[in-house]
Every structure is written in C-alpha cells, then in structure tokens.
Amino acid sequence: MLPVSEVEKIILDLVKPFAPEGDSEILPLLEVNNRILAEDITSEWDFPHWDNSAMDGYALRYADIADVIDWQNLKLAIAPYEITAGKAITQLLKQGECVRIFTGGMLPKGADTVIMQEDTERIDNFLQLKVKPTQGEYVRHRGEFVKAGTTLVRAGTKLGATEIGALASARCQQVKVYRQPKIAIISTGNELVSLDRSQFLQDGQIIDSNLYALATLITQAGAIAIPFGIVSDDQAELEITIKKAIASADIIISSGGASVGDYDYVDAILEKMGANIHVCSVAIKPGKPLTVASLTRSLNVNESEDVILYFGVPGNPVSAMMSFWRFIRGAIAKLNGANSNYWHPQFIKAITTEDLHAQGRRETYLWGQLTYHKGNPIFQPIKNYSSGNLISAIGTNALAVMRVNQTYVPVGDEVMIMIV
Structure with missing residues (x-):
C-alpha cells in the first residue's frame, strides 16, 4: 500500500x-459558468472609467473648504443641476459651488470630494456642512480598481459569478475556455x-x-x-x-x-x-x-x-x-x-462534536457535516461508518482526517477536515 x-x-x-490551442473553445459569456479560462483576459479600460461618487450626497471642491474654521457660517451655492448615474457631465464646478450627486454619478470637472447627504443641511439654494470631509472622500477614482492594460482574469481560473460579471464589465462578449x-x-x-x-x-x-x-x-x-x-x-x-x-x-x-x-x-x-x-x-x-x-x-x-x-x-x-x-x-x-x-483538496481545522476513532493503520476519512457556530468551524460526524452504506453519507460536506497512527480525537478537540 x-x-x-x-x-x-x-x-x-x-x-x-x-493545451490552450488544441483543447479549447470560444463561448459566449453566459455559457462559461464553472469553465476554466484558457487565456489571460486583459482589460482595455480603466475601472472605474471615470471619477464617480460612492455615495448619495454633494460633490464639491476641497480647496473651497480646506482652510475653513467657522462651520456655522460656511455655505456653498448649490448648482442648478444634479448628477445621476449614467449622466454624462461636461459642466465645470465653479469656485464656492457644490452639486447634488447620486451613487455612481460622474464627478464634474473641478470636483474632487463628496460629502454624504446626512452630513449636510440644505437651506434654500445653499448647502451647510455639518462636518468637514476629508479630501477625496467617497470618490471612486478612474482606474482605482484596475488600469487599462492590466490582466483582469488569469488563465486557469474557474469562472464563476464574480469573474463573469467582471468580464462583462470589460465588454467581453465571449471568451476562450478549455x-x-x-x-x-x-x-x-x-x-x-x-x-x-x-x-x-x-x-x-x-x-x-x-x-x-x-x-x-x-x-x-x-x-x-x-x-x-x-x-x-x-x-x-x-x-x-x-x-x-x-x-x-x-x-x-x-x-x-x-x-x-x-x-x-x-x-x-x-x-x-x-x-x-x-x-x-x-x-x-x-x-x-x-x-x-x-x-x-x-x-x-x-x-x-x-x-x-x-x-x-x-x-x-x-x-x-x-x-x-x-x-x-x-x-x-x-x-x-x-x-x-x-488540484488539491481544501483542508481546515474544526472542532469535533463527537469522539472520533480509527485503527491507525491507514489514513482514515470519517464523513459528516461541517457547520459554523459564531464563525468557528464545527464537525458533526455520522454514526455508522460503513463504506457500503451510502445512506449514511447523505448531507456529507466534509471528512475528518485521522492520520496514520492517530487512533483517537476526543469530543471538543480540533481535527483536520477535508472539504468535499
């Protein structure tokens, strides 16, 4: 043995x-779930494509408030337009001015900071700030997530929801998979x-x-x-x-x-x-x-x-x-x-809820269920370890691993667990 x-x-x-060439195929993006990517995908775009707001609030020029001490008397003029997600903006934000902006909205030229609406009070066409924001706050800058020319997803990656969503954002309509x-x-x-x-x-x-x-x-x-x-x-x-x-x-x-x-x-x-x-x-x-x-x-x-x-x-x-x-x-x-x-199984440590026994002559795998209690992994073994009893394996999502010469793990102790 x-x-x-x-x-x-x-x-x-x-x-x-x-081989990436002879053993691959090109498929539409909606058909590649759980498939393995056969070539690196490089982003042709900066992500985000442009500076945008991460919060509903007001975009402003930090230079207008940088040296302000008396907050009670600070009022910024509210621009006569607002910025929603998907709206192209060509206006320049003037000195002493702010503009209503919503999450995902494109920052106008001149703006470099966003203050969330809860930290403001609107008085007619002016905005009073309740707190002083930090420069660049709630702004997602162009290229902050990934820059054009950077590898977005590497070959050998198993494609799931997050990868496929990212590829869609990068305008990949089809990809090469093994x-x-x-x-x-x-x-x-x-x-x-x-x-x-x-x-x-x-x-x-x-x-x-x-x-x-x-x-x-x-x-x-x-x-x-x-x-x-x-x-x-x-x-x-x-x-x-x-x-x-x-x-x-x-x-x-x-x-x-x-x-x-x-x-x-x-x-x-x-x-x-x-x-x-x-x-x-x-x-x-x-x-x-x-x-x-x-x-x-x-x-x-x-x-x-x-x-x-x-x-x-x-x-x-x-x-x-x-x-x-x-x-x-x-x-x-x-x-x-x-x-x-x-290529290899995933192993973690978990607390066993029952005593575990093995003869110790061979590496022994005991099946059961892995759950979490307050973030801690817990292993619940089954009662009848017969390899001919498939019914006993119903619900199995993990295996307790007893190493060679390891014959006993008491309840409450840690044991190596293989995720299945």
Whole structure:
C-alpha cells in the first residue's frame, strides 16, 4: 500500500494539462459558468472609467473648504443641476459651488470630494456642512480598481459569478475556455442492475448507484460523464468495454473489480492491454483498492499518442466517492487547465462534536457535516461508518482526517477536515 500523499503526487505527475490551442473553445459569456479560462483576459479600460461618487450626497471642491474654521457660517451655492448615474457631465464646478450627486454619478470637472447627504443641511439654494470631509472622500477614482492594460482574469481560473460579471464589465462578449474533459464510467459486477430495470430486482442484486454518484461528481468537477453501462464479471466483455472507452474518453473510471477477488479482472486486463499500472492500493480507509494506470491512444496525426488515465475504484459506494474526492477530482482539475489551487483538496481545522476513532493503520476519512457556530468551524460526524452504506453519507460536506497512527480525537478537540 502506498501512502495517500505519494499516490496524489503520482496521479498529478501523470496528468498532462490540456493545451490552450488544441483543447479549447470560444463561448459566449453566459455559457462559461464553472469553465476554466484558457487565456489571460486583459482589460482595455480603466475601472472605474471615470471619477464617480460612492455615495448619495454633494460633490464639491476641497480647496473651497480646506482652510475653513467657522462651520456655522460656511455655505456653498448649490448648482442648478444634479448628477445621476449614467449622466454624462461636461459642466465645470465653479469656485464656492457644490452639486447634488447620486451613487455612481460622474464627478464634474473641478470636483474632487463628496460629502454624504446626512452630513449636510440644505437651506434654500445653499448647502451647510455639518462636518468637514476629508479630501477625496467617497470618490471612486478612474482606474482605482484596475488600469487599462492590466490582466483582469488569469488563465486557469474557474469562472464563476464574480469573474463573469467582471468580464462583462470589460465588454467581453465571449471568451476562450478549455474544453470539458470526457470521463467514461464503467460499472462492473454480476450483482448490479440498472435503475430502469429496478422493478425486476432479484435477491442478491443491487442498483448501480455508483453511476449516478460518480456522474454527479464528474459534472460538479466541470467534466462530462459518459456512462458505458454495467459490465458483468466477464473478462472478455470488460476488455471490449475498456477499449471502447479509450477511444472516446480522456479519463476512465471503473467501479468494482479492482480488488483481489477471483472476479476482479481490472488489473489483469490492463496489463494485457499494455497499460502502465502505477498504483494498486492506497493506505486509506475507505478506498484501499485503487488502481491507477495509464494507457496510450493513437491520435493518427503524425503518429502521435495521447495518454489516457484509468482509475479503478472500489465498488462500495462511499469508497468510490472517497477515491473521487481525494484523488480523481484533482486530476480532472489539472487536466482541465485549472491552476494549481484546484488540484488539491481544501483542508481546515474544526472542532469535533463527537469522539472520533480509527485503527491507525491507514489514513482514515470519517464523513459528516461541517457547520459554523459564531464563525468557528464545527464537525458533526455520522454514526455508522460503513463504506457500503451510502445512506449514511447523505448531507456529507466534509471528512475528518485521522492520520496514520492517530487512533483517537476526543469530543471538543480540533481535527483536520477535508472539504468535499
């Protein structure tokens, strides 16, 4: 068994990220949510485009009030116009004058400060200040957020609401993103029955839930799931299915058949096909029987070859998901051109609400729910840690990590948590 950290390194070293040119596509901005940007986006504009007000109030010239001591007698003439957001302003603010301005409104020439309306009193056409503002107060200056020519969003960034909104502000109607990896899913085992035939379920048979769980995880990771159906415990049939998957997928995931039972054929088939098997088992619980292999696929272009990664995950549903969370998700992120921040799981410290136990021989992951109390992370473990009990994993959003030789964490103590 290989340590978890070593397996993670082996997998990431095997992944060759997509190329920005050959593995990308240009899409409209509304279609790139959760996609990975394939090239830097440089702003052609200053943000803001012009000086504007960050508050409803009055724009003024600070020089008019800089040396004022007697506030009771200070009155500024209110200009006979007002400035709303979206209104182009060409007027010059005169000496001793102020102008009503609203949030987002463009500052007139000559104005350099805004005082909010609550700190003023209007008397006829004059404005009395209750406090003395600081110079430049409540003004968003041109180029304060980003200057023209500056990189706005970098390649490798996963695009979400904030990034897409910023790109829209920069007038990007379409952007180049990496294509979505295609992930083949093969379910193995005589005991499996597809969901559409569940009404014919016999004793000893189970629904192929791994297909649905893995397909959902793949979609959440920004890839495309390609189901190849259920394959019985037949070596020839499984070999045919793997060859079909190689022809159409970037990564292959098979569930079941990767252990050491009489009907576990995955490793034997991969060896027969000339695959390089890099991992056979991991010192992790659950998820110990994990096969990681690489195969080549001819691209028929100057006789070049493409490397396909193969993951044989356990058949137990929670174990299969654990393998994805800990190892496969990061491989998809790297393949998909995402920057290295997305390659590794996110870990934090949290207080456990129950005693945590492990045998200590393998790195153990205990599933449960992460919540926050007064800003402090709290981990609530579940009661029944059986890797075959998918029901117990409902609502899971975090895993408590018990290191090798760590057998006990008492209630109220901190424990390392992996976010899922």
